[in-house]
Amino acid sequence: MVNTSVKIGKLTLRNPVMTGSGTFGFGSEMSEALDLSALGACVVKSTSREPRLGNPTPRIIETSSGILNAIGLQNGGIDNFIEEKLPFLRQYDVPIIVNLVGYEVADYVYLAERLTEAGGVHALEINISCPNVKHGCDFAVDPKLTFELITALRKATDLTLITKLSPNVTDVVSVGRAAADAGSDALSLINTLLGTAIDIRKRKFRLANVTGGLSGPAIKPIALRMVWQVHQALPNIPLVGMGGIVTANDAIEFLLAGATAVAVGTATFINPTAAIDVANGIEKFLAEQGIDDVNELIGAVTR
Numbered sequence: 001m002v003n004t005s006v007k008i009g010k011l012t013l014r015n016p017v018m019t020g021s022g023t024f025g026f027g028s029e030m031s032e033a034l035d036l037s038a039l040g041a042c043v044v045k046s047t048s049r050e051p052r053l054g055n056p057t058p059r060i061i062e063t064s065s066g067i068l069n070a071i072g073l074q075n076g077g078i079d080n081f082i083e084e085k086l087p088f089l090r091q092y093d094v095p096i097i098v099n100l101v102g103y104e105v106a107d108y109v110y111l112a113e114r115l116t117e118a119g120g121v122h123a124l125e126i127n128i129s130c131p132n133v134k135h136g137c138d139f140a141v142d143p144k145l146t147f148e149l150i151t152a153l154r155k156a157t158d159l160t161l162i163t164k165l166s167p168n169v170t171d172v173v174s175v176g177r178a179a180a181d182a183g184s185d186a187l188s189l190i191n192t193l194l195g196t197a198i199d200i201r202k203r204k205f206r207l208a209n210v211t212g213g214l215s216g217p218a219i220k221p222i223a224l225r226m227v228w229q230v231h232q233a234l235p236n237i238p239l240v241g242m243g244g245i246v247t248a249n250d251a252i253e254f255l256l257a258g259a260t261a262v263a264v265g266t267a268t269f270i271n272p273t274a275a276i277d278v279a280n281g282i283e284k285f286l287a288e289q290g291i292d293d294v295n296e297l298i299g300a301v302t303r
């Protein structure tokens with residue numbers, strides 16, 4: 001029997017494949033297409049203190065090299081999540097990771113406390129890196145602010161904390177180190193890369209927000225490089241790698257670069273069962289290669 005389970009902080013995943021926040025809704029949207037219990041973990045859309053309407057449309061467009069989105073963190077707020085979304089997710093035998101977003105430290109702490117009290121949430125992914133809202137990246141570009149935020153969250157909850165890093169920085173390692181030093185159990189990387197696109201006939205930006213986050217296979221080499229860099233510098237903290245993963249082979253590259261787990265995002269829009277297909281493909285690869293434990297792959301390219 002091949003072992004596919006991995007550990008992220010206090011969390012044990014049956015396989016290393018999660019969903020990318022914002023690309024899988026709150027689980028119920030996808031539950032007809034696949035069995036949520038077959039996922040390593042279900043990461044839900046960013047949740048904020050108050051409901052958010054998001055940005056004006058058009059806010060998601062396809063380019064020749066990936067999609068650009070500027071959704072702007074639309075969600076129903078924490079009360080709605082706890083009352084309406086969480087009971088649905090609790091029916092499944094799958095770790096639930098809630099992605100949090102706020103304007104200031106107090107917002108994140110409030111959300112962490114509410115979700116810890118609510119029960120049935122296994123980990124919090126701290127989104128310090130959304131490029132599509134005002135001040136969305138303030139924390140992620142400043143190691144000092146990241147340290148302050150994660151320190152406050154560490155005091156507020158015993159839940160596994162995963163800090164989600166931005167690629168829109170010069171030195172991703174320093175922000176990752178600040179989060180780790182402050183007590184984050186894991187890091188996830190990467191969020192989208194800031195980009196834009198122009199309609200040449202209308203002479204107008206294609207997104208109402210002008211800029212958006214680029215995702216999909218175009219960003220995979222960048223994401224992979226960042227995972228490898230952070231793993232080299234901080235070998236003891238588990239990483240969740242994401243950015244352009246479409247197939248099991250993509251995911252295995254991330255594991256070899258140092259990720260303990262991976263998340264599938266944009267690929268889900270093309271193939272709703274992409275995350276499960278990736279998990280099955282990893283298992284098949286291990287069997288074919290005669291590897292009896294997926295953990296043997298983690299960081300193997302650096303050894």
Ligand SMILES: Cc1cc2nc3c(=O)[nH]c(=O)nc-3n(C[C@H](O)[C@H](O)[C@H](O)COP(=O)(O)O)c2cc1C
Nearest residue numbers: 020021022046069127190191215216243244265266
């Ligand atoms: C439409 C869309 C919405 C997203 N919303 C969120 C979000 O709410 N919170 C978050 O942390 N990341 C969000 N992301 C980023 C993804 O979780 C992921 O980090 C990124 O897309 C890179 O992975 P991919 O190339 O596999 O999509 C979103 C991405 C897309 C495409």
